[in-house]
Amino acid sequence: MGVVGCSNDGYLNDAKFSEPMPWIGIYIATASLVCLLAMAADLVHGFRHRKFWFPCKFFTLNSTSLTLIAVAIKLSVDLNTSMPGREDQLAKLSSAVLMCTIMANCMPSLGSMENQEIFMNIMALGILVITLIINVCMEMGTGVIYVYMKEQVSILILMLVLLGILSFSALVVPSTKSYLEMKYSLRHELASKECKANEKEGKIAVERLKEGMIKYWMMAQTCSPQFVMGRSATCTASGAICLLSAGILAEAILTSYLTKKSFKFCNGQSDYKWSISFILVIQCVAVVVGTIAPAIRWFAAIKFRRPKLGKEGYKKEFTLENYWIQYLVEMKQCPLNIKVKNRRCRKLVHSTKNKFLDGCIILQTTIVFTSKVIRLISIFLVGGIFSFCDCFKSLKNKLCFKDTISMNSSGSEVDTDSKMDLSRFVLYLEGEDDLVHLMIANNYHATHHWIQKGQKKKPKxxxxxxxxxxxxxxxxxxxxxxxxxxxxxxxxxxxxxxxxxxxxxxxxxxxxxxxxxxxxxxxxxxxxxxxxxxxxxxxxxxxxxxxxxxxxxxxxxxxxxxxxxxxxxxxxxxxxxxxxxxxxxxxxxxxxxxxxxxxxxxxxxxxxxxxxxxxxxxxxxxxxxxxxxxxxxxxxxxxxxxxxxxxxxxxxxxxxxxxxxxxLTNLEKVISTKCSNSAIEKREKSVRKAANILGKTGNILKLVEKTTLPALDPHQMESIEEWRLFYKLEI
Incomplete structure (x- = not known):
């Protein structure tokens, strides 16, 4: 009687080992599809809320997403499965490009993480990326990957650069958070004083809340950790790299199908069989969808920075702001708590730490300058498109001059809120002075939008x-x-x-x-x-x-x-x-x-x-x-x-x-508190909810104000027992 798993001649029976491979291919395609849907959901969320820096709500760096990514890029790390055909080789490339796309998409999510969480996720991502790079290099050496060599090498270089950008951008998060939190506390005091002044002036509750909410929304939105990361130079550079990697994949696909004679593929079929087509199609769609958000971030940065270069020159583009290296400098200044009695050993450890951090500071400086150079090169490359658009707009304005005059004369009413100086409530970092006006313009009407949205669902x-x-x-x-x-x-x-x-x-x-x-x-x-x-x-x-x-x-x-x-x-x-x-x-x-x-x-x-x-x-x-x-x-x-x-x-x-x-007489207090008291990561969402509640309950607040309220302190009005006691005594 033969051993289970062996053939009649005693050798290992490996004939059925490759049978499950098509189903493993479906598993890879499914993981890629989930990544695609998550990136698409973030894209829709950004467009729907008019957040063109596209925050990561559904697809962030965490243990779940990293597991999905590991499954989705399995083809790139598969060392010994033969991939002879055109689709097989393209799927190898698309898997690597998908990794670049995911990294560029997830970059804003670093802002919403705690320090330890950032460290763990970046470490896990780094291990995944380094494994992928090493495996692809082995596959090129063994011949598993035998075409698109230049494309593969280019993608690996871009992937390594993206990993460096992500890793060193993560070091900026703690310092920017603490700095913006300090600025927020100062602006919060100012907003609170102005709200109390409005109350003394006798403004109705709805108007007081609305005016205060506009200020708190501006603060919450502009200090949102994901927005801070999304408008950074490194995030802009990651968008350019993501777009370039997608272009490399598009070039490989087009040349392989349009110029078939220039590529020679091996005969035979991979063990993944029919499932490879699903993987290739889904991953290509994921790359296209996933490239949109980083590309728009890159495009928006170019659009804004282009006219500023002519006015102020290139000095700001080659200035390193302090917050980029502040965390590393603070780490260098902090002593290590090591329990070593030998003085020489302690001195050696401290000097090694300082030299390592000096190297990190140099590397961080290099990455920031490289990101700014990428942005500058992008401005020169795409500047012609903007110049053409500007010419078209000026021509259109000349042709529609009469209509513009009539519109201005009819729309002379000015919104009362436009009198507010909101520049005091914009929280920005060093070197972002030029962004203040843009952030006010983009976020000015957001509060009105959420209030109006709530009014449509008021409790009639x-x-x-x-x-x-x-x-x-x-x-x-x-x-x-x-x-x-x-x-x-x-x-x-x-x-x-x-x-x-x-x-x-x-x-x-x-x-x-x-x-x-x-x-x-x-x-x-x-x-x-x-x-x-x-x-x-x-x-x-x-x-x-x-x-x-x-x-x-x-x-x-x-x-x-x-x-x-x-x-x-x-x-x-x-x-x-x-x-x-x-x-x-x-x-x-x-x-x-x-x-x-x-x-x-x-x-x-x-x-x-x-x-x-x-x-x-x-x-x-x-x-x-x-x-x-x-x-x-x-x-x-x-x-x-x-x-x-x-x-x-x-x-x-x-x-x-x-x-x-x-x-419900306590609603005003609850809405006010909801606007101001929350963690920096949740502040924006909290203000948005408060605006929505104000829209729904505005009529109730007006109704309550028309009614004679009992002579109770604000603290007493919170308790139903105090209300009962007041009316019992009155009776």
Whole structure:
């Protein structure tokens, strides 16, 4: 009997080793497709948000993307699989070009990483690139790659240059972040003072927020780490190199198919068989799509820098800004914490470190100057296109002179925001003085765009509810949902949150008998719209986490009533159908709540004794809230409304409107804080969200301002208990 895996003559049976290779080819094509889709998503995101420096949102350097890249470039590192045909050799080249394209695309993502994360990702990428270069060199030596030798060598050189640019650009990130963070703190103080001055002048909340938001957006956008990296000289150079590598691939493909006689390919078929065509097509498309973003960055830099050369000469192009080498200089100045007793050894280690860092500084200087030279050469090469475009524009302006005059005369109104001096809020690095005007022009209307986008999705039903409640009755309903005369179920009582009473009152309103279903649906939709902002406010205000369980209880109650018409597994529909009067409904809800409270309290007795009331189990908190509100309604409305569900529903709706309206008085503070308090990497996104919220809730803020507010401090207005106490004392 033969050994498993051996042929009849005893040798290793390798006949089937190559059978899975086409499926491995599909695996490579799939990984390349994922890279293509991620780069395309970043491209679409950049165009959609008018960010023509194309930040990396979907395709960044991380462990996942590096794994995908390693699979996508497998053909280039495949040492011993024969690749005889035209498509095989082109696929080898396209795999290497794809690596260059990915590196150029991912460069802005370095800005959004922490120092350790940058180091780890650059190290992993470096290992991957060096492995690819060594393997391709071996393949050229062994004959696995036997055509497109010049193209392969050119791509390897470009790849090595790109790796150097990426590695040394990463060293700039810590110093630029700290410098811009310092400038941001100074500008933040200035913006805060101006916002307070606007408040004293009596400007309405919406205008105050809008004006402040424009300033914060300008700061957030211009100090965005990815934008800082995207507008750097090295990133511009990487775009030129990426474009050049794509051109080399295009030249190889065109010459191989158009001049077939000049290339001699071997007979036979590779082990990848039919899958090689998929790999080649997908990788070529990925190179084309992936080249667009770096090319536009390069093109935009040339377009802006070209007219500046004529005015100021070439001095700035050959000036090394301090931030390029600041991190290396700081590392050189910092002593090494080494536990070596021998003085000579310590001296040797320190001198070696200093010499190594001196070499890095020289290399960094060389890379920066090389990047600037590439940009300068690009300006001369592409300058003719811009000159032609300028001539065409001037000719067009002369022909359309009359139309221009009529447009200027009709559009003489000036936006009030244009009076703002936004140059004070542009955060820029050394040598970027010329970019200030451009950054203002490109980002000036962004805030208006996000606000208008939010206005299209404003909560219309919630606004209608608030107009019908707080405009007529004010916020007095905040004190009416929980009567102090109701006997407590326990000696200790949890605090009230904003959200839990709202959802509990909604449960009671939907359980009332003989009610018009349209009114109930309208209330549910209004509350659903309001809860989005109550969540936002409670998450912002609850910095210590005291209300986590109260918020969870509210979420569970709302989920049950919104999706299943149930309150803690009790069918609300059955209660409303089987009871004839609101009193019976309230009594049953109160009894059910009391039973659940007792059962859950008994089960979790050890927790309830240890924890503060606000941190009791979720069902205990929900049941306690339902009991108190049901009993409060029974005390206040039994004699007043009798059997009228409609009148009680209207009263509950008014109380809900009062609580939601009172909670939303904190929106201005939340929006202001969201604009200013966030990490540098998330600042831009935070301001954009704040602008979107302002657009959605602008009408609510105006509505709240028209209503008489209680004489409470800003800190007191955050607490529903303070509101209740104020109105109780007033009564």
């Amino acid at each position: 039903i919630l606004i209608h509810l608030l107009e019908g409640t707080i405009m007529s009755r004010g916020f007095k309903g905040v004190a009416e949902f929980d009567n102090l005369q109701v006997p407590c179920l326990d000696s200790q009582q949890p605090q009230n949150s904003w959200m839990l009473p709202v959802v509990t009152l909604t449960v009671i309103a939907t359980s009332l008998p003989n009610m018009n279903r349209r009114l109930i649906k309208h209330l549910l939709r209004a509350v659903n719209e309001g809860l989005k902002y109550i969540r936002l406010i409670e998450d912002h205000l609850d910095t210590k986490g005291d209300f986590i369980n109260l918020k969870k209880a509210a979420e569970i109650v709302w989920l049950g009533i919104d999706l299943h018409h149930k309150w803690l597994d009790i069918d609300i529909h059955k209660i409303s159908h089987h009871k004839e009067s609101p009193k019976e409904v309230l009594e049953q809800l109160s009894n059910c709540a009391k039973k659940i409270y007792s059962a859950e309290k008994k089960t979790n007795q050890h927790l309830c004794l240890k924890l503060s009331p606000s941190k009791w189990p979720i069902k205990v908190l929900a049941a306690n809230c339902m009991y108190r509100i049901s009993e409060s309604m029974l005390l206040k409305y039994e004699k007043k409304y009798g059997h009228s569900s409609e009148q009680l529903f209207t009263e509950i709706e008014a109380i809900i409107g009062a609580i939601v309206g009172a909670c």
